[in-house]
Structures are given as C-alpha cells and as structure tokens.
Amino acid sequence: MRSADYFRQYIEDIDVLLPLDRDNYRNKGIFLDANVNGVKDHFTDINFLKNITIDGESAPVVCLDSSELYEDNGFIDPEMLRTVSDASSKATYDRIIRLNHHPILDTDSDPLFNSRTVIAFVIKHNIEHFFCGHSHQLSMMRSTDLYHNHSFAQYKNSSLSSANTPSDSNMFM
Numbered sequence: 001m002r003s004a005d006y007f008r009q010y011i012e013d014i015d016v017l018l019p020l021d022r023d024n025y026r027n028k029g030i031f032l033d034a035n036v037n038g039v040k041d042h043f044t045d046i047n048f049l050k051n052i053t054i055d056g057e058s059a060p061v062v063c064l065d066s067s068e069l070y071e072d073n074g075f076i077d078p079e080m081l082r083t084v085s086d087a088s089s090k091a092t093y094d095r096i097i098r099l100n101h102h103p104i105l106d107t108d109s110d111p112l113f114n115s116r117t118v119i120a121f122v123i124k125h126n127i128e129h130f131f132c133g134h135s136h137q138l139s140m141m142r143s144t145d146l147y148h149n150h151s152f153a154q155y156k157n158s159s160l161s162s163a164n165t166p167s168d169s170n171m172f173m
Contacts, residue, residue: 057094066102074102074112
C-alpha cells in the first residue's frame with residue numbers, strides 16, 4: 001500500500017494535490033515507476049488542502065510533505081508551493097493553518113533545506129499557525145517579520161512513543 005492510500009484508509013479520505021506542472025517538479029524519487037510497483041498515480045507525497053470550520057470561521061488546513069524519499073532531510077519543491085498557492089487562491093477562508101513535518105524556525109542535523117522559501121510562502125498567504133514535528137522536541141515559537149508586517153506561531157510537537165534522541169521530551173520516559 002502506498003502512503004497516500006494508507007493516509008486515505010486510516011486518517012482522511014482526501015484527494016492529494018498533484019503538481020500543476022509535473023515537468024517542473026524536482027523532488028527525487030517522487031514519481032515511481034508503475035512497472036516496478038503498480039502504483040496508480042505514481043506520486044508518493046501527501047499534499048492536500050482541506051477546509052475545516054473552527055468557531056464559525058473557515059480555515060483550510062494546508063499540508064505539504066517536506067520529507068524526501070529515503071532521507072531525513074526536508075525539502076518542499078517550489079512547484080508544489082506554486083500548486084498549493086494556486087489552490088489556496090481559489091478557496092474562500094478566514095484564516096489558513098499549515099502542517100509540515102519539518103520545522104521552519106529552528107532545525108537539527110536534518111534540516112528543511114528551503115525553509116526560507118517556505119517562510120516566504122507563509123508570509124504570502126498570511127498563515128498565522130504552523131504545526132510541525134520532526135525533532136521530537138516540544139516547542140512553541142513566534143516569528144515577526146517587521147518588513148512584511150506579519151507574525152506567525154510555530155507549534156512543534158514532541159514524541160509520545162519514541163526515544164530516538166537523548167533529550168527526547170517523551171512523557172513516558
């Protein structure tokens with residue numbers, strides 16, 4: 001079962017966003033050979049935009065897959081950012097929420113390599129809440145860009161079931 005099928009079966013039955021221009025999409029190994037694996041659409045990323053309502057306000061949740069195939073480092077292809085920008089521009093909403101695996105305000109030894117580009121995306125779309133994980137260290141940070149007059153909060157979750165770092169904030173350890 002591929003990741004998108006697994007996601008649809010156990011988390012949410014939602015259509016993943018495919019790049020507007022596949023030829024401009026450069027994430028390595030993202031389009032798999034159907035002759036080898038039998039995957040229907042050959043796309044391994046789980047990127048989506050889902051509208052939810054919170055206290056009467058419309059808030060699309062934008063999820064961009066920052067994981068690179070077979071690596072711990074992160075990268076979000078600019079073509080996928082363009083694709084999500086296009087989908088966001090067609091949506092009507094009060095505020096937008098962003099989900100990502102890798103953080104954009106801090107890092108560890110496996111960084112999101114284009115965090116500056118992702119921060120520009122956050123500013124462009126006036127995103128105020130950015131949820132992420134990756135390092136297993138619970139933290140909340142706020143960034144304010146005085147030039148663009150924009151602030152956003154990054155909420156990084158910790159692990160509840162893993163002890164893969166010496167300073168893991170796992171509550172069960």
